[in-house]
Amino acid sequence: MADLVAAAAAATDPCRAFLGGYPAPLLDQVRSLLADGTLGQHLARRYPEAHAIRSDGALYAHVSALKARHLRNAPALSKVAFDNRLQVDRRALGTLTAVSRVQGGKLTAKREVRVAALFKDAPAAMLDMIVVHELAHLKEREHNKPFYALCEHMQPGYHQVEFDTRLWLTWRAAAAPAGAGG
Numbered sequence: 001m002a003d004l005v006a007a008a009a010a011a012t013d014p015c016r017a018f019l020g021g022y023p024a025p026l027l028d029q030v031r032s033l034l035a036d037g038t039l040g041q042h043l044a045r046r047y048p049e050a051h052a053i054r055s056d057g058a059l060y061a062h063v064s065a066l067k068a069r070h071l072r073n074a075p076a077l078s079k080v081a082f083d084n085r086l087q088v089d090r091r092a093l094g095t096l097t098a099v100s101r102v103q104g105g106k107l108t109a110k111r112e113v114r115v116a117a118l119f120k121d122a123p124a125a126m127l128d129m130i131v132v133h134e135l136a137h138l139k140e141r142e143h144n145k146p147f148y149a150l151c152e153h154m155q156p157g158y159h160q161v162e163f164d165t166r167l168w169l170t171w172r173a174a175a176a177p178a179g180a181g182g
């Protein structure tokens with residue numbers, strides 16, 4: 001029941017789902033761009049570059065290349081995958097999990113990165129933003145200053161892309177209300 005209510009609220013005001021906590025004048029601006037149908041064009045102009053990463057294998061290769069470039073000494077990743085079941089909201093666009101097990105008397109940690117499957121359709125910079133965020137968690141658990149400095153180092157303009165990704169998710173939710181597909 002609570003979920004239905006939340007879904008209904010998000011359908012009437014997608015701004016709330018992804019931009020909650022941002023100042024009211026900014027949300028008003030976003031609502032007017034949504035209302036006159038220009039938010040999509042605005043984002044497409046800003047992020048013209050798509051990506052061709054469709055499979056988990058291609059995502060693994062892409063993430064590994066970024067990691068080799070910026071975080072060579074960070075622990076290895078055992079799995080990288082798109083995830084259809086990730087509940088996309090403002091907190092969970094991707095995840096990094098570490099599963100510890102004892103193998104042959106040694107404690108090993110398997111680290112997995114999961115990216116919400118809808119980022120297959122996102123502009124290249126937005127997919128990278130999610131990847132960079134999860135990679136930075138290999139070094140910093142918390143969302144603290146060193147964490148965001150690392151994100152900004154791996155992807156200059158990280159903060160802007162993160163905000164624009166929220167705009168993109170808002171636009172997407174407004175274009176395809178709940179029930180009209182995945």
Ligand SMILES: [Zn+2]
Pocket residue numbers: 133137143
């Ligand atoms: Zn995080």
